[in-house]
Amino acid sequence: MEVLLSPLESAKFIAGNSKDVFVDEDGARRVAESLFDKASAAEFGLAGWKSLHELNPRSAGEEAVDWVFLVDTLNFSFWSEHEDRKYLVKYKGKTYSGYWSLCAAVNRALDDGIPITSASYFATMTLDQIRHVFRSDTEVPIPLIEERHRVLNESGTILLEKFGGSFLTCVKMSGKSAQKLLRLVLDNFPSYRDEAVFEKKKVSFYKRAQILVADTWSVLEGKGHGSFNDISSLTIFADYRIPQVLVHLKAMKYSEELMKKLREETVFKSGDREEVEIRGCSVWCCALICKHLLELYEKKGQDMREKINAVLLDYYLWDYARDHREEMKDIPFHRVRCIYY
Numbered sequence: 001m002e003v004l005l006s007p008l009e010s011a012k013f014i015a016g017n018s019k020d021v022f023v024d025e026d027g028a029r030r031v032a033e034s035l036f037d038k039a040s041a042a043e044f045g046l047a048g049w050k051s052l053h054e055l056n057p058r059s060a061g062e063e064a065v066d067w068v069f070l071v072d073t074l075n076f077s078f079w080s081e082h083e084d085r086k087y088l089v090k091y092k093g094k095t096y097s098g099y100w101s102l103c104a105a106v107n108r109a110l111d112d113g114i115p116i117t118s119a120s121y122f123a124t125m126t127l128d129q130i131r132h133v134f135r136s137d138t139e140v141p142i143p144l145i146e147e148r149h150r151v152l153n154e155s156g157t158i159l160l161e162k163f164g165g166s167f168l169t170c171v172k173m174s175g176k177s178a179q180k181l182l183r184l185v186l187d188n189f190p191s192y193r194d195e196a197v198f199e200k201k202k203v204s205f206y207k208r209a210q211i212l213v214a215d216t217w218s219v220l221e222g223k224g225h226g227s228f229n230d231i232s233s234l235t236i237f238a239d240y241r242i243p244q245v246l247v248h249l250k251a252m253k254y255s256e257e258l259m260k261k262l263r264e265e266t267v268f269k270s271g272d273r274e275e276v277e278i279r280g281c282s283v284w285c286c287a288l289i290c291k292h293l294l295e296l297y298e299k300k301g302q303d304m305r306e307k308i309n310a311v312l313l314d315y316y317l318w319d320y321a322r323d324h325r326e327e328m329k330d331i332p333f334h335r336v337r338c339i340y341y
């Protein structure tokens, strides 16, 4: 087996050999043009991570970084088999679904005095304690509860043994490099190794590892230990929502055969060709959108490389997908049960 390709190299290779998913270059350019005015607005920037999302930590201290590590260790697989029967968590008078239900459950536990973000606690949590912390306010439990138990015990034990129980220690070791922090996470935490084989090449997505680095950058407000000088080298995070919004915005297309399988709610396995093509083409499509956006600003004599990168584009598109659920209901998302996204 040859060398493992980086997420960006993987995306380019997959998009160049994909059979059922197509990146539409003109569509990507049109999306960039539609984002032109928004890209310089506040909600597109780093500050939006806190100002737009009430469940995210307000502070930028060690406990906020630990919150990010815990949440991103569990940041996977929130989709439900039936849209009308799903895992929901009520918190401070509001009902949260999907990814936000995870954050609501974590904040509910902290309010109840459960030190859920402390490695010394989650390293040895029992399955029953996990069931209690992530209990649902419907009859539908959080998906993959046993896997969540396993990855929490595993990650907590490693954080204790190698980093004194604090993810901030790991961040400090990265020397303000996003790529070094990404490498530290991948080398030490097995559940973050999100890889596949495509056309006999080893490809990578590293969705949770990259979003962990991005959320660390965000919670530290791009300052101090979080002032990563290479944050623009990250790709978007290949989940199951970004592909949906890219198809909705006509920057990406599926073959008829694939669309039929998605509409039939086929459950794919992690590493299936269709899944790898959907994820890889999404990453490549967003790399093109970023490139076009920067070129549009350059034509206006503006260097926006500090303001526009795949992380901020991803956050914007993910929030867009959340806010336009109704308009996007005819675009199916791909279903995989896994711990990677």
Ligand SMILES: Nc1nc2c(c(CN[C@H]3C=C[C@H](O)[C@@H]3O)cn2[C@@H]2O[C@H](COP(=O)(O)O)[C@@H](O)[C@H]2O)c(=O)[nH]1
Binding pocket: 049, 053, 056, 075, 076, 077, 078, 079, 097, 098, 099, 100, 211, 215, 236, 237, 238, 239, 240, 241, 242, 314, 315, 318, 322, 341
């Ligand atoms: N590409 C990308 N995927 C993301 C996120 C987030 C939340 N993070 C940020 C959001 C606000 C704050 O700024 C957080 O930093 C969750 N997901 C993924 O989505 C899926 C859940 O979707 P739904 O079932 O609709 O809740 C699941 O695979 C989950 O892993 C992101 O930002 N980008």
